[in-house]
Amino acid sequence: MRVSLKDVAARAGVSIKTVSNVVNNYQHVTPAMRERVQQAIDELGYRPNLTARHLRQGRTGIIALALPELGNPYFAELAAAVIDAAALHDYIVLLDHTGGRREQEVLVSQGFRARVIDGLILSPIELEAEDLRERTENVPLVLLGERHYDLPYDHIAVDNVAAARTAVRHLIDLGRREVAFIGARRGHSQPAHLRLQGWREELLSAGLSVDDGLIATTEGWGHADGAAAMTRILETGRRPDAVFAYNDPIAIGAMRVLSERGMRVPEDVAVVGFDDVVEGHFGTVTLTSVSPDKEAIARMAVESVLARLSGQAPEPRRVWADYRLIARESTLGRST
Amino acid sequence: MRVSLKDVAARAGVSIKTVSNVVNNYQHVTPAMRERVQQAIDELGYRPNLTARHLRQGRTGIIALALPELGNPYFAELAAAVIDAAALHDYIVLLDHTGGRREQEVLVSQGFRARVIDGLILSPIELEAEDLRERTENVPLVLLGERHYDLPYDHIAVDNVAAARTAVRHLIDLGRREVAFIGARRGHSQPAHLRLQGWREELLSAGLSVDDGLIATTEGWGHADGAAAMTRILETGRRPDAVFAYNDPIAIGAMRVLSERGMRVPEDVAVVGFDDVVEGHFGTVTLTSVSPDKEAIARMAVESVLARLSGQAPEPRRVWADYRLIARESTLGRST
């Protein structure tokens, strides 16, 4: 049986509250008393019951993190960063994944499984603004990632349009003129997503034409999706001299197809990804990528939740995290 | 303010307990009453307070999963599988990562942060048997992975020795005779780990010599470690014709180095990894790998925890999960 304050109190011959005071380092406790109680605690191996503490205090010390899929290394790395950031504040992280499915995202945002949590960090994919508008839950919610809602919630992300423009600019500066975009969302009600928008804007501002034949949609965001999309473009007979992919796995899937078809990266086709996952650092051709500052994103997300919990930060804010473009072999060639 | 049973009861004009009965689908409730209460619940937007429920019931519905690092896609994919398996039983998953550091693993196994959990699934790296022997926590613990303790805890893993032998056998069958092993643990007190043991056993049983110069240790288990280790082997002047890596990231890091030095995979060096992560399916050269049945591992881990929670399964058991060797280009060449 678990030992409770009551048991310790009985053993030490003091009241329950005094034991509680010792446990919580309440200041008005004589050293002698403190030691007596501490000894009883040690002898019995007492450990506080957090559930009870949380019931009493109305807080659980748990933050939920809901991501589309852990299989994507970007999200896995982000999850690790969030866990660490939360630990700094003595919070622990409950992890959920939504598969990027709207239905699941709605459930999570409504607090579905997790009536145990103090706050929620959600990285939505299909979730619509109306879903959030209907949200009745009152645990603090912080949004991550590319989607962009005009709603009173904190939102943390890199400036996707600007970041995408930087990536495309890099390709144009290399002299590329036919820049494909791989990873648009199929049949999505929302205005084309921000990275696609950045691609478009940068092409236009460089005086290049925007050619829908160079946009490939994907079902998901994995290697296989990138490979399939690249294949589709090539099968139309198009021969782009550059590819900007929605993320790194898609870029790597595309590079695989290029290599299968005997097209060289970067000589024939330069490739830029997004997220800067470790995997991209070690391929036969390493991948140029936009690198969001994951640690900063994680830190700011956790801090936003906590700020809201403590009633600070009344104004919902959009926070831009840092990013940089890291050029590697897929746009520069191998440096031997 | 959150609405509680009391508020609903007041609204519906019934007792708290009756509302509780409705919420819990207690059978002796008249349809009329059920409807009346349900209406009050809906109007007020009542949601049960799980903390209170758990305090009352002594269970939290939360399982902790402690992994070495999420950055390794194998663990990320495993985490996803565990979350899904737990969800089937209405359990949610608290995630922790230990960095594979003994100190952290001890903390976790002692229930460190998580006095909130019903059970713990731990994938240890450096943890020693003595650490577990001193364990005082009484929440069920299930161990995952390669380490192997002679202690009364459930343990779930693939048969690493046999799996490693299968991988090495595959290389030998291709006619390779100089098979390097990359990813041994540096300065580890425990007998050389099981995959290394399998490598050794299979070489011996094939009548080949076991050459310590072909064993490379690593600090961690990432791409960079594999690359560094491969570099070290090559710099001794050795030219193995095959590599068996502790896991896929190490294998991929090694392949990168081979490619930098102009050695072809698989023609000059055949490579086999372990874990079958998605990344390996899409490199310029796809990676042959041992594929553990992650879903099965996750399922069995969760079920073991739950069985122990409900007092079943008195005998701690070691369970072997399925695995298969999936041959790809890194041992077969590109099929086109």
Place this chain on the structure above:
DNA sequence: AGCCGGGCTTGCAACGTTATACGTCCGCAT
């Protein structure tokens, strides 16, 4: 008519903790 039993509802206690408010004791200033 009275009793019994089962279906339905309820009051109470308890899970383990902390906040509040109070009581006691001591030392010090008056």
Place this chain on the structure above:
DNA sequence: ATGCGGACGTATAACGTTGCAAGCCCGGCT
């Protein structure tokens, strides 16, 4: 000596839920 304030310890009441046992009501049986 008396009064006062601060330091220290404690009793009690919550937090929101569910298990238990008891109570009520009604139909059917004796």
